[in-house]
Amino acid sequence: MGRKIIKLTAYEGIDAEAEGHYRDLIGIESTAGPHTHDFFEFFLIVEGVAYHWVNGKKEQLQEGTLVFMRPQDIHYYEKVPGSDFRLINLSFYEHTVMELFSYLGEAFPQDAFLSAPYPTTIQLSPRDKQELQRRLEKLYRIPQQDKGPFRTELRALLAEVYCNYMMQAIVIKHDDRPEWFLQLCKDILYPANFHEGVPAMLRLSGKSHAHLCRLFKQWEQLTPLQYLNRIKLQYAENLLLHSDWSILDIALEAGFSNLGHFYKCFKALYGTTPHKYRKLLQAKLPDMGRQGGAP
DSSP states (O other): OOOEEEOOOOOSSOOTTEEEEEEEEEEEGOOOEEEEESSEEEEEEEEEEEEETTEEEEEEETTTTTEEEEEEEEEEOOOOOOOEEHHHHHEEEHHHHHHHHHHOOOOSSSSHHHHHSSOOEEEOOHHHHHHHHHHTTTTGOOOTTHHHHHHHHHHHHHHHIIIIIIHHHHHHTOOSSSHHHHHHHHHHTSHHHHHOOOHHHHHOOOOOHHHHHHHHHHSSSHHHHHHHHHHHHHHHHHHHHHHHOOOHHHHHTTTTTTOOOOOOOHHHHSOOHHHHHHHHHHHTHHHHHHTTTOO
């Protein structure tokens, strides 16, 4: 980079009791030059555009870009000619993040995030950008002396942001399937979409039926209709365990208009009837979990 790299420390810049530090920066001049740090941070581009140099790589950031920085990443910002930007930066102790990762468990892609050559960068939709900005701005409405409430709000925000944005981005980057296909598989989990059926898959993907059939056979070893039925049955399975709804109501909620067809499909996947499956699952739960169970 050709310039001296400074190291920012949590000891000097983050309140130990609050565990985090919030900054709303307008203009390149308000940001530090080439630097690294011993803490985690993420930042959101609220307005404008800028270049971001990180670990020797230059990328252009625009409104709605969310970047997850790690300790030891080296970065700084550079003006795009004729433009400037505003960003909101949230920095926080390393132990706070590592405790969050530990709590989230082994399925959270911690190692992929920490070992990647570059930090995770996500382009948020206008709606998501507005909502995250609102959540971040909530932090500076907390009085400085209220360290406990700030720390609680910070931790809640970190769990939300890392799970909703960073985790999904890491999974997508480490999956060989096309991004549109992965997005379709996420979107079809919503009841309104799987109720609509294959037409929803065509609408959401913008692909032809023949193309979807080829891709689902390649990646899932199922036809689109078989994949939809599996999604609906998994949804029904959760309702059998976690609700006291009748089996008829569950079948309808899962998108099966014919109870006999629901029983047939359910038994083909799970090897037993919905009624027996519910009793088997609830028998494995502690007494509190069995309260209110419907036959």
